[in-house]
Amino acid sequence: MGENPWQPLLQTFEKLSNCVQTHLSNFIGIQNTTRRSSTTVQNPVISVDSSSSPPIATNSSSSLQKLPLKEKSIGPVTKEDLGRATWTFLHTLAAQMSILSRMYPCRECADHFKEILRSNPAQAGSQEEFSQWLCHVHNTVNRSLGKLVFPCERVDARWGKLECEQKSCDLHGTSMDF
């Protein structure tokens, strides 16, 4: 075998991760300073607040204890939660940036997916090709789980845009250098 075909994707993803991390840190900082006095929150990292507003991140180790019971979700992530979130991530990336992630933390799923990838090598010559390929492999997983097959011509409508105000999170047309 020659060079690992995933390498360019992984390197790009690495850059993207760093970029997202930086922007997320900045974003969390801005959210906190607009919602709270700057004297109460410094260097916010991650946890949740129990006010009526949507949860925001802080670095307070006790803030989780303040959550109402219904908002606490401290149990392990289920296979379904993980899958749903990962597909969302993958399809959004594929539709917008043609990048695929690297590892999958569910052994059974990863083993299964490895088999699927073996018979369906990644096609990432263009964003369109990658989106369609991902739709196809997702459908392969869907079929094996007895789920409905998704119409791949609808992939862009489903995943091509993020919902956010004034297109501030839409990567299309930005000058970000990945």
Ligand SMILES: Cc1cc2nc3c(=O)[nH]c(=O)nc-3n(C[C@H](O)[C@H](O)[C@H](O)COP(=O)(O)OP(=O)(O)OC[C@H]3O[C@@H](n4cnc5c(N)ncnc54)[C@H](O)[C@@H]3O)c2cc1C
């Ligand atoms: C790589 C990978 C491998 C997995 N392997 C397994 C496994 O072996 N065993 C197991 O039990 N679970 C596995 N899962 C989890 C499983 O695929 C589902 O994510 C989980 O069961 C939740 O399913 P869901 O019905 O919410 O929809 P999901 O399959 O999570 O899909 C989320 C959304 O994506 C859209 N969608 C569905 N199909 C497509 C498609 N083909 N193209 C584009 N968009 C689509 C739909 O709008 C859907 O609501 C795997 C997940 C991943 C990411």
